[in-house]
Amino acid sequence: MDAKMNKKMLGLLQSWIGRTAVGPSTARGMGPAGTIGSARQFLQTFDLRALKVGTASAYRRRLDAATDALVAALPAGGNHWGSARKFFNIFVRNCSYNRFLCEAHRLDRMEPWMEIPLDSHVAKGLRTVAASDCADLPRWTTVIGLTPDVSDQWQAVARSFAEQEGIHRVHLDVIFWNGAHMQKPSV
Numbered sequence: 001m002d003a004k005m006n007k008k009m010l011g012l013l014q015s016w017i018g019r020t021a022v023g024p025s026t027a028r029g030m031g032p033a034g035t036i037g038s039a040r041q042f043l044q045t046f047d048l049r050a051l052k053v054g055t056a057s058a059y060r061r062r063l064d065a066a067t068d069a070l071v072a073a074l075p076a077g078g079n080h081w082g083s084a085r086k087f088f089n090i091f092v093r094n095c096s097y098n099r100f101l102c103e104a105h106r107l108d109r110m111e112p113w114m115e116i117p118l119d120s121h122v123a124k125g126l127r128t129v130a131a132s133d134c135a136d137l138p139r140w141t142t143v144i145g146l147t148p149d150v151s152d153q154w155q156a157v158a159r160s161f162a163e164q165e166g167i168h169r170v171h172l173d174v175i176f177w178n179g180a181h182m183q184k185p186s187v
């Protein structure tokens with residue numbers, strides 16, 4: 001069987017990832033009824049080709065534009081920059097973890113620039129493993145209270161720790177979600 005996917009199947013895969021990237025636990029407390037559906041609709045139809053760029057600064061501009069567009073697509077009372085950025089980062093990460101979408105859109109080339117989706121678990125994980133780097137960070141409040149400047153500060157700490165681990169920061173969520181940073185080393 002050919003490993004390449006046709007456009008219809010790629011669209012269906014993206015639609016599936018767009019639906020599963022934002023669920024009730026991901027969006028808890030981030031907006032009124034309709035927030036999840038609006039986010040899913042946006043992600044399911046987002047043109048992943050827009051992310052295909054050659055530099056970190058170009059990726060950042062596309063990420064910022066996509067975040068702003070998602071904010072505009074969310075319902076009143078749910079249109080927060082922090083939640084839109086988290087939803088989009090989860091979606092892009094999940095697309096990059098799908099070999100067909102990753103290959104079709106060359107998402108592996110953007111992997112070094114992808115952000116870790118920020119939330120309280122990630123903030124706690126970063127504070128645990130990179131406490132000295134976090135000393136000047138503002139106290140974590142909420143995803144919906146996240147601003148671009150505060151996000152950049154957390155992303156810088158995540159990048160630094162990820163480099164120490166020999167991975168890209170987008171993958172740190174796997175460590176923090178699994179609680180690996182809380183486990184004591186084996187003797």
